[in-house]
Amino acid sequence: MPIERAGLTTRRVGPVRLLAKMRDAFAQVPLLGWLLGALAAVIVERFAGYPLALDVGMSEMPALFGLENVFGQPALIPGTILYVLLIYLLPLGIVAWLSSWPANWLAKQLLRFPQRISLLIHLALLYAVLSQWASLGDYRVLLLKFTLIAIIVTLSLNVVNGFMGEFSCSHPGFMALGAYAASVVTVLCFVHNKILGAPLLPHAPGLLIFPLSLMVGGLVAAFGALFVAIPSFRTRGDYLAIISLAFTFIVKSLIENLEIVGGARGFMGQPDFASLPAVFVVAALSVLTINNFVRSTLGKALNAVRDDETAANAMTVNTRRTKMTAFLFSAFWAGVAGGLFAHVIRYVNPGSFGILKLSEVLAMVYLGGLNSVVGSIVGAVGLNVLMEALRPLEILKWIVIPVLLILVMIFRPTGLVAFREFKVEEMLKPKMKPPER
Amino acid sequence: MALVQVHNLTVYFGGLRAVHDFNVVIEPGQIRGLIGPNGAGKTTVFNLITGIHQPTEGTITLDGKSVVGLQPYQIAAMGIARTFQNLRLWRHMTAIEHVKMARYSQLSYGLVGAFFGTSKRVREEAETEAIAMRLMDMMGIGRLANEVVTNLPYGVQRKVEMARALAASPKLLLLDEPTAGMNPEELREMVQVIRQIRDRLGLAIFLIEHRMKVVMDLCEIIQTLDFGEVIAEGMPEEIQNNPKVIDAYLGKEVVI
Numbered sequence: 001m002p003i004e005r006a007g008l009t010t011r012r013v014g015p016v017r018l019l020a021k022m023r024d025a026f027a028q029v030p031l032l033g034w035l036l037g038a039l040a041a042v043i044v045e046r047f048a049g050y051p052l053a054l055d056v057g058m059s060e061m062p063a064l065f066g067l068e069n070v071f072g073q074p075a076l077i078p079g080t081i082l083y084v085l086l087i088y089l090l091p092l093g094i095v096a097w098l099s100s101w102p103a104n105w106l107a108k109q110l111l112r113f114p115q116r117i118s119l120l121i122h123l124a125l126l127y128a129v130l131s132q133w134a135s136l137g138d139y140r141v142l143l144l145k146f147t148l149i150a151i152i153v154t155l156s157l158n159v160v161n162g163f164m165g166e167f168s169c170s171h172p173g174f175m176a177l178g179a180y181a182a183s184v185v186t187v188l189c190f191v192h193n194k195i196l197g198a199p200l201l202p203h204a205p206g207l208l209i210f211p212l213s214l215m216v217g218g219l220v221a222a223f224g225a226l227f228v229a230i231p232s233f234r235t236r237g238d239y240l241a242i243i244s245l246a247f248t249f250i251v252k253s254l255i256e257n258l259e260i261v262g263g264a265r266g267f268m269g270q271p272d273f274a275s276l277p278a279v280f281v282v283a284a285l286s287v288l289t290i291n292n293f294v295r296s297t298l299g300k301a302l303n304a305v306r307d308d309e310t311a312a313n314a315m316t317v318n319t320r321r322t323k324m325t326a327f328l329f330s331a332f333w334a335g336v337a338g339g340l341f342a343h344v345i346r347y348v349n350p351g352s353f354g355i356l357k358l359s360e361v362l363a364m365v366y367l368g369g370l371n372s373v374v375g376s377i378v379g380a381v382g383l384n385v386l387m388e389a390l391r392p393l394e395i396l397k398w399i400v401i402p403v404l405l406i407l408v409m410i411f412r413p414t415g416l417v418a419f420r421e422f423k424v425e426e427m428l429k430p431k432m433k434p435p436e437r
Numbered sequence: 438m439a440l441v442q443v444h445n446l447t448v449y450f451g452g453l454r455a456v457h458d459f460n461v462v463i464e465p466g467q468i469r470g471l472i473g474p475n476g477a478g479k480t481t482v483f484n485l486i487t488g489i490h491q492p493t494e495g496t497i498t499l500d501g502k503s504v505v506g507l508q509p510y511q512i513a514a515m516g517i518a519r520t521f522q523n524l525r526l527w528r529h530m531t532a533i534e535h536v537k538m539a540r541y542s543q544l545s546y547g548l549v550g551a552f553f554g555t556s557k558r559v560r561e562e563a564e565t566e567a568i569a570m571r572l573m574d575m576m577g578i579g580r581l582a583n584e585v586v587t588n589l590p591y592g593v594q595r596k597v598e599m600a601r602a603l604a605a606s607p608k609l610l611l612l613d614e615p616t617a618g619m620n621p622e623e624l625r626e627m628v629q630v631i632r633q634i635r636d637r638l639g640l641a642i643f644l645i646e647h648r649m650k651v652v653m654d655l656c657e658i659i660q661t662l663d664f665g666e667v668i669a670e671g672m673p674e675e676i677q678n679n680p681k682v683i684d685a686y687l688g689k690e691v692v693i
Contacts, residue, residue, distance in 0.1 A: 289552040296558060297537050297544060297565060298551040300530065304538050307527035313509040314487055314519055316542035316605050325548065371529065419529055 029096045030431045033103035035125040037096030042132040044091045049083075049136065056083055063139045064388055072392035107430035118428045119288075127280050134276060141276055143388060145344045148283040149337050150380040154364040155290050155373060156333035161362075162370035162418075163294050164326050165306030166236075170228050170244030171334045171361055173251035176353035177224045178217030178335025179342035180261055183270050185213035186343070191269045195260055210273040214282065214339040221335025222328040224251065229327045233320060236309065248358060255350040266349025267342075274343035282340060286333050291373045291422050293329065302326050303371070363401075367408055369415030373422035379415065438501070440465045440641050441486075441517070441609050446495035448485060455481045456665045459495070461643075463609060468635055468642045470656035472649075472676075474685060478665040479645045480522055483611050487519050488512040499608070514542035518607035520598045522614045522645075526586045532597045533582040536569035537562075539604035572600045575637070576630060592623040596630070603634065610634070612644040616651055628654055653677065661685065 029037075049061045056079030062069060065088065066080035110118040134140040153171060160168040187193050189201045189209055201209070228247050232240040256264040293299040301322045304312035313319050342348040360383070368379020386404070390397040408416065439462045446459040456478045463469060471479050484490045486497055488509040497504050504512045513519075518539070527535060544565065550558030573579045576596045581589060586597055595615065602610055615631065616624050628651055635642055646652045652659060653673040661669040661676060663685040669676055676682055 292554045293551045296546075296551040297534075297541060297562065298546075298548070300534055300538060301541055303530055303534075304527045307529055308525045310489065310509075311521065311525035311527065312538070314489070314513055314521075314525075315539040315601060316510050316513040317538065318508075318510050318541075329552075 025097060025100070026093075028104070028431050029100040030103050030107045030429070031122060031427050032107050032125070033096045033099045034092075035122065035129060036099045036103060037092040037094075038129045039125065039132065040095035041088045041091040042129055045087045046132065046136065049087055052083055052086060056080070058083070061136060063137055064143070064385065067385065067389035068392065071390060104430040107428065110428070111430070115425060115428065119424065122428060123284055127277065130280065131276055142344070143384070145274065145276060145279045145340075147381055147384045148279050149340050149344065150361075150364060150384050151283055151377055152286045152333055152337040152340070153361050154368065154376040154380040155286060156330045156337065157361050157365050158368075158370065158372070158376045159290060159294065159302070159326055159330040161365055162372065162375075163299070163302045163306070164323060165303075166323075166327075167238070167241040168228075168244045168327070168330075169241055169358055169362075170225070170247045170331075172353040172355075172357040173244075173248035174221035174224060174331045174334035175338030175341065175357070176251050176255060176348075176350060177221040178214075178338030179348045179353070180217075180255060180267065180338075181220035181335070182213040182217030182339030183267055183342045183348060184261065185216050186210065186271050186273065187267075187269055189213075190271045193269060206271060206273055207278075210278065210343070211282075214336045217339030218332040218335040221338065222332040225328050225331030229324050233323050233327070248353070248355075252350045252354055262349075264350060266347055266351075268347040270343045270346045270348075272343075272346065274340055279340055279344065282336060286336065287373065287377070288424075290329075290333065291424065293326075294373065295421060298322075299326075363405055366415055367405060369412075369418030369420070372415070372418050372420045374420055375415050375417040378417055382416075439463065440500065441643075442496075442498045443486065444496045444498075446482070446485060446492050446497065448481065448490060448493045454665055456485065456492075459662075459665075459667060461660065463641050463643060465608070465641055466635065466639055467658070468631070468644070468656050470652040470659040470673075471643065471645045471662060472647070472652055472659060472682075473662035477662040479662055480613055481665075482662070483519060483613055483643075483645065486512075486611065487517055510542070513539075513605055513607075516606070516608035517611065518602035518605040518609075519611035520595075520602050520613055520615060522617065524594050524598055526594060526598060528587045529585065531583050531585050532578065532589065532593075532600075533566070533569050533573065535586065535597055535601045536572055536604045537565050539601045540565045540568065542605070569600075569604055572603050573597075575633070576600045592619055592626075595619070595623075595627070599630070599634075603638065607640055609641045609643060612642060612646075614645050614647060616646065616648055624648070624651065627651075631655060649677075 045061070053061045057076055058069070058079060062080060062083060066084050069076045069080045107118070110121065130144060134144045153175065157168065157171045160166055184196070186209065188196050190199045190206060192198050224247070228240070228244050232243045255261065261267045294302070301312060301317045304315070304317055305319050305322055309319055364379040364383045365376060366379075367383055368377070369375025386401065387397070390400055393400060412418070441461070441463040443459060443461045446456055447454070448456045459482055461469070471482065473479050481490065485492050488504065488507055488511070492505060499515055499517060502515070504515065504517070544561055546555065546558040546561050549555060550561075570579060570582065573582055576599060578593055578596050578600065581593060586594055589597065599612070599615070612631070616627050619627060631642065631644070632655065634640070644655070656673060659671065659673055659676045660667050661679070661682045668681045668685060669679045671679070
């Protein structure tokens with residue numbers, strides 16, 4: 001609903017009452033309606049974004065919902081607010097509100113089909129929104145890809161640090177393994193490389209080989225995880241943290257000394273396979289499988305092991321196998337994320353998988369919230385957007401972000417949305433029946 | 438045939454002999470008690486039977502099969518479930534998740550089911566949920582199923598733990614001080630629940646208890662342990678009047 005206009009015409013109602021009414025109206029909008037609204041917003045931006053941006057004094061469309069202007073060009077803040085309001089919030093609100101009835105009807109009809117179909121439709125809509133938004137600038141595409149990859153890594157680390165309650169520092173190492181393994185596969189197959197030689201395959205089946213190479217990356221990472229898991233899961237405590245930290249450094253120096261993949265100079269020439277749809281599909285797959293896993297009784301066993309291992313063992317849970325499986329699964333997805341990362345920037349060097357990467361991923365996990373799939377998504381998106389928005393502050397960024405993290409740790413020690421289940425079936429449901437007043 | 442036979446069970450912790458030459462034969466459907474002063478080794482006996490500690494000597498058989506040397510989860514899956522003296526609940530999980538967790542060994546959907554949500558997984562999870570719900574209703578805590586356990590009152594937490602043990606479909610249930618810290622009302626209720634469990638599910642129960650009233654009410658046979666050795670065994674009345682027991686245990690402090 002248009003906020004300011006409604007406010008003018010129904011002044012007698014009072015702003016509090018109006019807000020309550022709006023909240024009721026929007027509470028009935030199902031996810032489908034919000035996605036339609038978002039789609040409308042990005043389509044409006046496509047046609048009206050550029051002229052409006054010029055009108056309010058910007059030289060181009062704001063890349064990040066105007067957030068980058070808040071610190072970058074404070075003079076533009078009023079114009080930016082107007083832009084965000086007109087281009088994003090207004091179409092989103094109007095379409096979501098108008099579509100609430102048909103979207104509810106559609107969501108209700110979808111209940112008759114298997115949940116998978118409804119899920120696919122929602123994901124397709126989400127992809128449409130994201131790709132539309134990203135199509136208006138290369139920067140947006142890159143940011144979106146990095147954010148999606150960050151979601152995969154954060155989720156996979158949350159499986160170990162949140163759901164299982166151990167402390168693993170080895171995810172940069174797994175990412176490095178995945179990145180190099182996947183790169184070697186694709187370069188070997190499709191690119192003429194000085195050391196690895198002529199391409200083995202014609203370029204055509206690239207889209208078939210790319211998922212395979214990611215898979216190889218994930219499996220290599222999972223294999224590497226065995227070397228961490230076998231010694232450290234014999235006991236609980238700090239052992240995993242120490243061994244996994246060592247693992248990250250070992251992987252890094254191993255790659256630095258492997259001439260065949262370029263050593264410390266890095267490894268380049270990955271074919272351009274990591275398109276936005278590819279990254280999106282892999283990210284969606286990772287969210288779904290990880291969420292499926294942690295919501296099953298098999299996955300809940302992780303929580304049982306975390307909260308009381310003796311009790312879990314006494315209740316028929318094979319705790320050692322549970323821990324191993326979860327750790328390897330987590331490493332697999334970190335490896336896949338590494339493979340994607342390598343193909344997005346089409347260059348990897350061992351330096352990017354060090355302690356800095358580790359702190360970044362840990363920050364995303366703990367900011368978003370332990371033991372929560374939604375939390376990891378919030379953390380990954382939040383921190384990525386924040387880092388970009390604070391870019392104009394330059395070096396001060398590295399003061400603001402840690403301070404924010406400390407504040408989160410003080411006021412919400414387990415993270416922003418910790419210990420909440422991500423109930424997909426609840427999200428897809430229609431939200432019928434307005435509360436009568 | 439006896440359900441569980443424990444023969445000549447002995448364990449040393451370093452130089453300390455915690456349990457010495459402990460023997461017990463548990464018949465199906467029997468309720469047995471194990472009493473004794475603090476530090477007598479009662480919980481150690483339970484830990485030995487459930488595989489948390491390994492005995493130095495002796496044999497433990499369930500249905501004629503030895504369980505010595507098996508991992509606790511294997512023994513639990515074979516049919517010996519237990520509760521703990523100080524509740525061992527999983528503090529972030531809801532009551533029903535606790536009960537479902539004890540069905541872990543019965544789930545067969547595997548990792549593929551866990552990752553991709555196959556129809557087999559959906560079916561098995563639903564079955565498990567139904568079983569868990571039935572057990573919780575039997576314990577009278579069905580309406581609290583979706584509460585996180587740390588938010589529940591103590592008596593209910595005890596029942597959650599018991600429902601969880603029952604969900605493993607045990608043949609023998611070991612209860613380690615099931616009424617510890619309960620008020621008289623909760624106590625009466627718990628005695629009824631224990632009897633009900635035995636009558637409805639037909640399993641054998643072996644319990645450690647400090648409150649004489651509970652032991653005397655429930656148990657058919659009672660063993661008394663002192664310094665790791667059985668000093669008396671018999672019917673409740675015999676135990677009550679046994680001078681050794683009174684010396685070791687009842688005589689020191691008056692317990693109702």
